[in-house]
Amino acid sequence: MLTVPNLFTVLRLAGVPLFVYLALGPRADGWAVAVLAIGGTSDWFDGFLARRLGQVSRLGELLDPLADRLYIAATVIVLTVRDVLPLWFTLALLVREAVLAVGLLVLRRYGYGPLPVHYVGKTATFVLLAAMPTLLLAATVPAAHGWAHPAGWALAWWGLVLYWVAAVFYVGQVLGVVRAGAGRTQPYSESSG
Numbered sequence: 001m002l003t004v005p006n007l008f009t010v011l012r013l014a015g016v017p018l019f020v021y022l023a024l025g026p027r028a029d030g031w032a033v034a035v036l037a038i039g040g041t042s043d044w045f046d047g048f049l050a051r052r053l054g055q056v057s058r059l060g061e062l063l064d065p066l067a068d069r070l071y072i073a074a075t076v077i078v079l080t081v082r083d084v085l086p087l088w089f090t091l092a093l094l095v096r097e098a099v100l101a102v103g104l105l106v107l108r109r110y111g112y113g114p115l116p117v118h119y120v121g122k123t124a125t126f127v128l129l130a131a132m133p134t135l136l137l138a139a140t141v142p143a144a145h146g147w148a149h150p151a152g153w154a155l156a157w158w159g160l161v162l163y164w165v166a167a168v169f170y171v172g173q174v175l176g177v178v179r180a181g182a183g184r185t186q187p188y189s190e191s192s193g
Helices: 004-024 029-041 043-053 058-081 087-109 119-140 142-182
Strands: none
Touching: 004 029, 004 043, 004 058, 029 043, 029 058, 029 119, 043 058, 043 119, 058 087, 058 119, 087 142, 119 142
């Protein structure tokens, strides 16, 4: 549990409330953008460290997607409150998270744990985590609006589509696991993915 990659992931998790505070409290937008940019661009680093140091752990496999989801949820809610994102966009992202939560509940009901993260989902997360600070930058720095607004929305749309494609893959995986396990006496192993 006490590994360098897991410590790095915990630090990323600490960035979520820091971002919320900076964006909604003092509205220190420069710092909020920096926290988002560091949290988003460093998303791959904990996994890289885990593989490089031979410290891959089940805890890390659970914490990393949790950090990603918390960053995205907190960011879209904050940006919606700040009128940077429209409510429909936020709802589209949050409904997708609800679909995945239902899938996890179905897996748990049948005695299975979370499935491994699909590369499409990781790509979508990376793109969304790049879109959000770009959109906040566009909304708060007039000199950056000309390039940041279209770039941010291009990334946001790309991320949203990929996010839903990953959700469809996940639902298919959940159904496959449940069907395959229906005839087994032993629950499906989380590591057999």
